[in-house]
Amino acid sequence: MIDLRILRNQPELARQAQRRRGESPELVDEILAQDEARRTTIAHFEKLRAEQKAMGKEVATAHGDDKAQLLATTRELSTQVKEAEVAQIRAEQALAAAMTRLPNLAAPEAPAGGEDDYVxxxxxxxxxxxxxxxxxxxxxxxxxxxxxxIDIERGAKVSGARFYYLTGVGADLELALVNMAMDQARGAGFTTMIAPSLVRPRAMEGTGFLGQAAGDVYHLPADDYYLVGTSEVALAAYHSDEILDADSLPRRYVAFSPCYRREAGSYGKDTRGIWRVHWFDKVEMFTYTTLEDSYAEHERMLSWEKEWLDSLELAYRVIDTAAGDLGLSAARKFDCEAWIPTRGGYGELTSTSNCTEFQTRRLNIRGRFADGVKPLATLNGTLVAIPRTIVAILETHQMADGSVRVPEALQPYLQGRTSLDPIR
RNA sequence: GGAGGUGUCGCAUAGUGGCCUAGUGCGCCCGCCUGCUAAGCGGGUUGAGGUUAAUCCCUCUCGCGGGUUCAAAUCCCGCCACCUCCGCCA
Structure with missing residues (x-):
């Protein structure tokens, strides 16, 4: 959700942001028209309602014929108020629907264009x-x-394509990575969390995953629950409808959770192995802070991700994602892509987004400051997405004999092992 | 899954159809008073929206959503959360 005042006062800014995403600038004007209509209906309703309340007081004290007279007029007024209220609610819903379709304004620094226009x-x-x-x-x-x-065959047998079992050292590796990631984050001042991976529509909608990404989300219709694709959802909704004290900011959370993705539209893409799967575990960082601080926090998020990849001794590059590839809620996004030897290229391991006020406006999360109550900014960043990190570690640190060297920093988390050795 | 109860301002509470413009206490903020502090005294203290140059003002907000009524914190229905008990269960 975008600040309506920005759209009213600087519509061209919003139109430009839409163009850089490759999306419709006309949506901005559609919203402005809806807003105009909404305000007209509000003024109408409030005028009638004030009148009704004033007459209500007279009714309370009137007697006899006067009272009968008043009741007649006030009855008529009552129906008018109801009609005006319905009109107002309709106009507000129409505006909200249009606003929901508008993605976050792409940051001016974000490169224009689509998936391949990263810098x-x-x-x-x-x-x-x-x-x-x-x-x-x-x-x-x-x-x-x-x-x-890794047991892919049995993963497919039990759960279908894009599922897997981590077995033996594979499972050990996940637990090691999770613990190591949690230690790093805790050391950086994050509060560790285990978050629900099943959420209500509000949380999903509020974080922006029911927009263009809706097809990628698992839904449980019997109970109207959604399976999260990232613990960002549960962490963002954690403080929904709350007003946080300014001196409690920034609030940094790091959560472990399973993640579920339908991967709609990716048929035939990355079908081999565990690079692209329907379920995986992830440790995710999440920060609530002020809009002003969010840009610096975004850099910090990135630096924590780099610290993580450095400690795993991986080669990687950092890209500035293009506007068209930001997703609904991000204003800017950096991806860290590790070199994957057998892909002969870089692949996304971590990603950090500055969602500015987009999610907090939807989820009604604000901060209490000396100069008033204002929406906060949220940021999220991957620390470790397990399967892809395992892919990068195994492939990068493999030896000629089929063993895999364990990076030094990871060894204490792997019972002191310095290498993972073939069992056959 | 079944039965019952509760949900009011940051917290605690009052409020069973119009005098609620939601009272009171605590906390907090601003004054006054005062060697200092405390106490005392006075005032303020939910959030959103509309209007405005800004103030004023107006509307909404008593868990959420509907309904009844000229009028709803108050009556009715649904939902949500929490509590107690029963059943089932990792």
């Missing part, structure tokens, strides 16, 4: 040169089999 901000680390080392790297599917870490 590379930096490269960190060197992709490993297997040719120079004299062997061909195996992909994570093969490595996972040999280590007894």
């Amino acid at each position: 590379v901000l930096e490269h960190v680390g060197e992709p490993r040169d297997f040719a120079a080392e004299g062997f061909d790297p195996l992909d994570h599917v093969e490595l996972g089999k040999r280590l007894g870490a």
